[in-house]
Amino acid sequence: MMHHRVIADNGLKVTSGGCAVAVRLPWYRSLPLSVVDVVSIEFDGRVIDMSNVVFQLEGSSIRLDELRARTTENWFVLDTAYLVLNEKNLEVGKEYDVAVTLAIYPPYLKDLHRVVRTQKRLLAH
Amino acid sequence: MMHHRVIADNGLKVTSGGCAVAVRLPWYRSLPLSVVDVVSIEFDGRVIDMSNVVFQLEGSSIRLDELRARTTENWFVLDTAYLVLNEKNLEVGKEYDVAVTLAIYPPYLKDLHRVVRTQKRLLAH
Amino acid sequence: MQSASSSNLRLGSTLYSFTTEYHNHDYSFESLIRRIAAENLGPGLEIVGFQSIKGFPVVSDAYADWFRGLIDEVGLELSCLGINSDFGINRDRKMTEDELFDYHVPQLHAAAKLGFPLIRYQYGAGPEAIKRLVPEAEKLGLKLALEIHASHHVQHPVILAFREMYEQVNSPLLGFIPDFGASVHSVPPSFLDFVRSIGVAESMIDLALEVWHAGGNGSEMAAQFYQKAVAMGGDADLILELFPIFGLFSRQDPRDWAEIMPQTFHIHGKFFDFADDGAEASIDYASTLKVFVEGDFNGYMSSEYEGHHWTDADAFDKVRRHHALASSILHKLG
Amino acid sequence: MQSASSSNLRLGSTLYSFTTEYHNHDYSFESLIRRIAAENLGPGLEIVGFQSIKGFPVVSDAYADWFRGLIDEVGLELSCLGINSDFGINRDRKMTEDELFDYHVPQLHAAAKLGFPLIRYQYGAGPEAIKRLVPEAEKLGLKLALEIHASHHVQHPVILAFREMYEQVNSPLLGFIPDFGASVHSVPPSFLDFVRSIGVAESMIDLALEVWHAGGNGSEMAAQFYQKAVAMGGDADLILELFPIFGLFSRQDPRDWAEIMPQTFHIHGKFFDFADDGAEASIDYASTLKVFVEGDFNGYMSSEYEGHHWTDADAFDKVRRHHALASSILHKLG
Numbered sequence A, B: 001m002m003h004h005r006v007i008a009d010n011g012l013k014v015t016s017g018g019c020a021v022a023v024r025l026p027w028y029r030s031l032p033l034s035v036v037d038v039v040s041i042e043f044d045g046r047v048i049d050m051s052n053v054v055f056q057l058e059g060s061s062i063r064l065d066e067l068r069a070r071t072t073e074n075w076f077v078l079d080t081a082y083l084v085l086n087e088k089n090l091e092v093g094k095e096y097d098v099a100v101t102l103a104i105y106p107p108y109l110k111d112l113h114r115v116v117r118t119q120k121r122l123l124a125h
Numbered sequence C, D: 001m002q003s004a005s006s007s008n009l010r011l012g013s014t015l016y017s018f019t020t021e022y023h024n025h026d027y028s029f030e031s032l033i034r035r036i037a038a039e040n041l042g043p044g045l046e047i048v049g050f051q052s053i054k055g056f057p058v059v060s061d062a063y064a065d066w067f068r069g070l071i072d073e074v075g076l077e078l079s080c081l082g083i084n085s086d087f088g089i090n091r092d093r094k095m096t097e098d099e100l101f102d103y104h105v106p107q108l109h110a111a112a113k114l115g116f117p118l119i120r121y122q123y124g125a126g127p128e129a130i131k132r133l134v135p136e137a138e139k140l141g142l143k144l145a146l147e148i149h150a151s152h153h154v155q156h157p158v159i160l161a162f163r164e165m166y167e168q169v170n171s172p173l174l175g176f177i178p179d180f181g182a183s184v185h186s187v188p189p190s191f192l193d194f195v196r197s198i199g200v201a202e203s204m205i206d207l208a209l210e211v212w213h214a215g216g217n218g219s220e221m222a223a224q225f226y227q228k229a230v231a232m233g234g235d236a237d238l239i240l241e242l243f244p245i246f247g248l249f250s251r252q253d254p255r256d257w258a259e260i261m262p263q264t265f266h267i268h269g270k271f272f273d274f275a276d277d278g279a280e281a282s283i284d285y286a287s288t289l290k291v292f293v294e295g296d297f298n299g300y301m302s303s304e305y306e307g308h309h310w311t312d313a314d315a316f317d318k319v320r321r322h323h324a325l326a327s328s329i330l331h332k333l334g
């Protein structure tokens, strides 16, 4: 179910402080940030430490543990968010296996939550 | 010439620290950040102080005076960047006149630079 | 192209059908609307506010003018705005009745501003908040309709609570939207292809279908399946991939829609796959539409393709086929 | 649809024509290609790397496979990849010859990987870097062509420098791409409509057209116009809005393209507006195409609509008309 939608095409950007992974909401409509969990990120099979990951959307930089409180901010379904990571030493033009798992809790459905993991081989740009 | 393209539709987002204006590159192709100047931002006719404005793109947060040195980072023509402002006291659901002026220096053309100002009335969300 | 038919059931599309194309940025809100019009996949047009409009339910005057102008230009007819009854935004507790009321009001205003005659609301609103919204709906000249979506059906306790409230209030503005996913006869083949493609074992699929065919309440069937599947040694993650069977498809008899016919304002013509002869593979459209035509249903049926949850098949092709199927059935029904 | 004609000039489209639709997210790279194929606006397909591909010129194997598969599926033919000769990325100084060479190499590799037989390069590369790229082009089996774009023309000193180098090197891989914006007879009406719409005074427009018709080097004409306009009290910002006249349109005689005919690999069929009779309003396509057919040109002409700089007119409609015009002229030319 939308298993390929979490990571955007060409979604690995090398930045001065590390890198950023471009992510999309694996759902058909916008959802409040409060019902989105960033569960895990893997780099070449290695699970990375999530404590320093920052979620960047529309000019806001949000710690992952702050998302649940953001009940009034929506992630518009066409917008790309960025997971900003400390992951260093990436080289532009090299390929990496990246996997991101998001969990969403559609707020109009009782008991539904969906865990979606996308894995892609990405060429860093 | 692309006078309506600098500010994205629905491009005014209230954030916890102020607000962000969604901006697009007013050109047909991607350009390196080094050839983009953020010239000015106006709020309801008032020119704002640019010294604290941050340009956010693909997980990077860049001071405006740092753009010119970014010769290897491209702004992909379909991507939205955000101008992060201290501008406080905006209310969701209220309308504001916002104008953003960008200057671009297409790097394959001698002596061409283009200054593009977009003004839009935006409903803060 | 709707064939000549004497029924008052008019065809249309919901943009929800085009989730794949839209999520991919292959089309925008505007270019989807233009192509739907160009391909005669109207005349009804339904949208989901939180899908198509950034910042919804906040809608500026300029945006509303642009939207109404576009609809006018392309010649479509606004059938329904899907709004959401998001009771669970705060994950620690459900919204109170007051909060639910407050959450719906701006969505109703947005609908009226955009020119919709009808909104689709969801069961999470609860009968009381909807009852309190009737005066607002009257002011706005807007109809409110509860979508009856799998795993619900016309006799489900959750739906009965709304039916009771409707009887009390007796407002011509309160009605229902049957979603045909609630009256399927089998699980869509493309869904089973999908779960096979991600490695779900055949034994697990058989088990899920067995539980589903035995019938019962959706969440109870899911729980029952989960226990048995785990006992059989199924992979927990892959077991979960079968859960949509219990949430998206239910086996109500299509004839049961007749019970709510006078209050039926609109239809979600849910569909997934087509057989070689053009019939829908899991929904008996001939029998189902007969119920609505015989019940003198007057309104739009949105072609609501939902396979985008598990495949990236071309939705335009799908909706074209759905229109052809529906037109042909309506023509035969006279 | 290309009419039967005995010439070897084949039609096609460049995605650059669809900048409005693409920038708006109304279509994606993929959906543009699919619609161009569906509407028979090929068979040639040209793209600009830095427009269509995020991260260009870095292209993964998977992406190249996807792209080649798509082109195969839809039945288009890759005509040309537009690469950019970005000498001015560092605003403090121009790239050195070594840097220019290094900047082009990965773009050539990307072109070959994506399956293009030809790249378009720009004057900023300089003749020396291009000369040094010939062995690379030979390895890749790739042709390199300089676009001759307004304000240049076949006898412009900048172009003559490349022509001299071509004569020395004498490689069958080196050639040219005429852009018909270099041989227009008048300024496109829609451009003048645009400048009027933003408040440019009629006196300023008259002055710009007068200077432009008097002729000369593009930047010198611009400087001359600027001085006179300021002296006449014109608004500085609005004066600048007229500068594209001197950069996008030049008045080379279309017959002069014959000079470089044997080295002409590809054509940018630039266009803007159509008269009521279907003729291009500022480019004499009948005379211009005659030069290429009589010169035995063998290659594609990309329909290259450029009005998107100043209007949001529907590019599909524009390109359709351009194909119809070109087909009809080619048919008459036999």
Ligand SMILES: [Mn+2]
Binding pocket: C147, C149, C179, C268, C270, C304
């Ligand atoms: Mn539905």
Ligand SMILES: [Mn+2]
Binding pocket: D147, D149, D179, D268, D270, D304
């Ligand atoms: Mn050109």
